[in-house]
Amino acid sequence: MGRVTERRRVIRVRGGHISARPDTLVAEEPLEIRLNGKPLAIxxxxxxxxxALAAGFLVSEGVLGAAEELQSIVYCAGATVDGSNTYNVVDVRTAPDVVIPDITLERNVYTTSSCGLCGKASLDAVRTTARWPIDDTQGDTAPPVRLDTDLLARLPDRLREAQRVFDRTGGLHAAALFTEDGELVDIREDVGRHNAVDKLVGRALRDGRLPLSRSVLLVSGRASFELAQKAVMAGIPVLAAVSAPSSLAVDLAAETGLTLVGFLRGDSMNVYAGEQRLALGATASTG
Structure with missing residues (x-):
């Protein structure tokens, strides 16, 4: 199986001093995802x-929503001369009664580590119907999700402390799930921020924890439309990012009721949508 990091020779120039040494880099390899034996995405x-990545990807595509809908995930033999397994091809088999949505059947996508939506026919194609509405109730007894901004401001430090590979490479994005009380539930890293989120959601699916309706999703980079979509499809009510959101992410958050926070750094943050879930403590001005 592929390694998370690899070593490469590098020439370092520091203050006029030149030296050669090995450097630790984050590994990047293609993963082909097949659905019921048919190629779907790379x-x-x-x-x-x-x-977990493959399962989470299929949650965001509206294919899977419960553990029992997933029959199996296996590695397939890769395209090597000797027929050995590259561990770069996985086949996801759904339960016999799972209806595959047209959005999946109609597309075959190559996605890069920075953009998980490359190749989508149109914006409408990714506005899939979510199984779980993003609302503030869980049955008739649970209170609405409400976060203190001081608690939210502490989450990036907890995310950073939990990252393992980043300290060695500086090249990985991280995504983490927290409870509404600030407890770290899970953290995943990947060269692609959308992959890190898929790994989180996929693990939750396989553990039978969807929807993640009492969770906060924190990402180490920017909040793109695709990350907002993945949060909505997993039933996550709050998405926070240490960097900026895109305009489409804000539009989607406003449409679906998602709380979207950007520039979460220190004790400052920008709230772009869903402010009703945050205990802001003061009336916002609109100057």
Whole structure:
């Protein structure tokens, strides 16, 4: 199976001093995802948690929503001369009664590590119907999700402390799930931020924890439309990012009721949508 990091020779120039030494780099390899034996998508990813990545990807595509809908995930033989397994091809088999949506049947996509939506026919194609509405209730007894901004401001430090590979490579994105009380539930890393989120969601699917309706999703980079979509499809009510959101991410959040926070750094943050879930403590001005 592929390694998360690899070593490469590098020439370092520091203050006029030149030296040669090995450097630790994040690994990047293609992963082909097949659905019921048919090629569906190729993504550039960091090896590891491949089954979770494939499962999470299919949650965001509206194919899977419960553990019992997933029959199996297996590695397939890769295209090598000797027929050995490259561990770069996975086949996801759904349960016999799972209806595959047209959005999946109509597309065959190559995705890069920075853009998981490359190749989509149109914006409408990714506005899939979510199984779980993003609302503030869980049955008739649970109170609405409400976060203190001080708690939210502490989450990036907890994310950073939990990252393992980043300290060695500086080249991985991280995504983490927290409870509404700030407890770290899971964290995944990948060269692609969308892959890191898929790994989180895929693990939750396989553990029978969807929808993630009492969770906060924190990502280490920007909040793109695709990340907002993945949050909505997993039933996550709050998405926070340490960098900027895109305009389409804000539009989707406003449409679906998702709370979207950007530029979460220190004690500052921008709230772009869903402010009703945050205890802001003051009336916002609109100057």
């Amino acid at each position: 993504t550039m990813r960091t090896p590891g948690d491949d089954f």
